Amino acid sequence: MSGARDEIEELIALMARLPGLGPRSARRAVLHLIRKRAGLMAPLAQMMAHVAETARECACCGNIAVGAICDICENPARATGEICVVEDVADLWAMERGGAFKGRYHVLGGTLSALDAVGPEELGIPKLIERVGAEGVREVILALNATVEGQTTAHYIAEALEGRDLRITSLAQGVPIGGELDYLDDGTIQAALRARRSF
């Protein structure tokens, strides 16, 4: 008799575990879903079940894949001899949206952290070093976040790759496109000034 409420409450509790949704907004989302159950809820449930079943981690780079290997690792056109190292699949997606990078990726899945017991093994850094040899890589681009943890991890990887015949680069730091100096932090302005280019 009270089954309907229980199931809806359970659905709300599950939705509330998504990042960006709290108990209140999850309730609002579920109500919206129930109102649009034919047009939105049913297709969403179906697509979610499908992705839950098929998606997995690429055995090579850590990207999300349907098979054992992701689209990018499978694509011979992406074997440019460049590997872009990112912290997260979200960062890989951001790079792909940019569309400027034509090589392959290596997703660390986090940053080095002594506190959380995340070492080089956990981040797949030995696997990266192995790939550098096996795939004839000429350049490793460290596209890690400009945070202390990201930069510590970048330094560790750069040291681990030292002595090999390859370029190690990182993303340029400076004023973002459309950025206004007045709203930028001092560190960014200093970095942009240090890396100034002739006009």
Added chain:
Amino acid sequence: MSGARDEIEELIALMARLPGLGPRSARRAVLHLIRKRAGLMAPLAQMMAHVAETARECACCGNIAVGAICDICENPARATGEICVVEDVADLWAMERGGAFKGRYHVLGGTLSALDAVGPEELGIPKLIERVGAEGVREVILALNATVEGQTTAHYIAEALEGRDLRITSLAQGVPIGGELDYLDDGTIQAALRARRSF
């Protein structure tokens, strides 16, 4: 080959249609789901499919139900001769969380709006009048939002029910529990003063 990305993009597009999620937060939510696909994504998909299939509108009051009639309309203990009129199922849930009301509900599904062509028919007001007679209702509580639209609709319902042997009431307006006068709008303070009670 690019099937994985297409399906994930489609899932993101569906998630972005939820209230409170935009394209960016939908992407973040989907990434989180893929990471927790066994523990969160699969059960969420299953529960969503289940609710999409079973949930419907209560034929009597407009609440969400599994059968033709909702739990509250089915429960003889809730036949107290009181009907609480709310705009939305979310408002019904809010009333139920309060736990103070023991009667039944009537969910309008909106407010009167000439612009959006929402008339009394669309809000089930004739159905409400019919219920008042059929269920021996002694009190109709107009728990509509304290907005212009909500109050216009409340006045319309009060007029439509005039001349019958029943009390028509509305929720009290005043200072919320824990509210600080300094942070309240002038209208609320005025309403609370007008409705002041002996201490």
